[in-house]
Amino acid sequence: MKKSYSSYAEIDKQLEILKIEREIRLLKIIESSEHITNQFTTGNLFKLGMSSLGNSIGQSKQFKVFIFTTILKFFVRRLFKRK
Template sequence: MQKTYKSFKEIDKELRILKLKKEIAIWTMKNESEQLKYSLAPKNLALNAISSLSRTRSTHGINWKVAIRNIIIAFVAKRIFRI
């Protein structure tokens, strides 16, 4: 459905709104990509693996299989990227 505009002010207002929405979307994508890049950095993977020890509790204690896998992934990533 096409919208009909009665004045140039309405068109200008609509264009400003669209530009702001575009800027917000771009800013949000950049922010999310920075957060993802930071969380996947090898130096942060080790911290995430260690902190996952407290989060990987099963009913009988720590889920060692998941905890050890996370630590190994962090170690390998650190060796590959030399950080």
């Protein structure tokens, strides 16, 4: 699609519009990159890892059994050491 212009003023106006649109797209890209950079900070990665680990532990029966038996053994040994 070829656009016809009747004057240089129309061309200048269209060029100005294109320039502003380009600047807006560039600012959106910069904002997106800053948002991505903020998501990959050490604190956010740690939170994400802990959340994922917590979900995995919460859904694992074997891990729950392991923790329960370990705690039970600990208290049984303490009980027998006192006597």
